[in-house]
Amino acid sequence: MRITLVGSRHFGVTTLNMLRQHGVDIVRVVVADAEDRLAAAAKAAGIEVIVQADPRLVVASEIAAGTDLIVTAHSHARIGEDALAAARFGGIGYHPSLLPRHRGIAAVEWTIKEGDPIAGGTVYHLADRMDAGAIAAQEWCFVKKGETARELWERALAPLGQKLLGEVIDYAKAHHALPAKPQDEQFATNAPNLPK
Known part of the structure; x- marks a missing residue:
């Protein structure tokens, strides 16, 4: 299961850690702010981090290729229809x-x-x-x-x-x-x- 995680702050970090314990492949983390603690935690774990071009919207190009599922954790951005279509199972929050x-x-x-x-x-x-x-x-x-x-x-x-x-x-x-x-x-x- 390949996951792109979109999120921020403490809940984003705890979700990142929980996903790792559930044996999934977190292929990318998407954040609105490069200085967010989720970005730091993902980089420390060797996971690619992308900063959204628009903090209010996540687009398909920001979702990792081959993503099965998008998971959001304390994200206030809308996940665009094109982004949801880029993941095999869409997304959950x-x-x-x-x-x-x-x-x-x-x-x-x-x-x-x-x-x-x-x-x-x-x-x-x-x-x-x-x-x-x-x-x-x-x-x-x-x-x-x-x-x-x-x-x-x-x-x-x-x-x-x-x-x-x-x-x-x-x-x-x-x-x-x-x-x-x-x-x-x-x-x-x-x-x-x-x-x-």
Whole structure:
């Protein structure tokens, strides 16, 4: 299984390490910022690093030749249709909500703001619409009373993302396909950035 990883920051690094433990070939790492810690971790591991020409969009030329699957980990860039078509199985990402609830950049913050007693994470197929692709894996967790978005992310949602991404990777390796269940649009909500 040949993977192009698109991401950033701590979650990108932990995803890189998790993928290496799952015995896949990470053929390229794509970042928006050459100084990002994911770029440094990939270079240290001898993995090719490419910096996106447009920080908001990943294009086909930035995906490594022969990629089976694109995995995103804390990337705010859209993966273009041409880029998805360049990978045999397209792409998957992790979203820290029970999609279709809280689609958008501030999912964890909206989970807290809305007072949701239950949160969760979703590995989903990357699609033209943000956070709207079919669900590959999903799991829930409780939200502690008084917990902040950061505390919820660090305690439960980030580790859940690593677990779910690993399960989907293992499934893809075993079955040469990805699980896919369409999202139910009637339950979709948006989680746009909150003002500071």
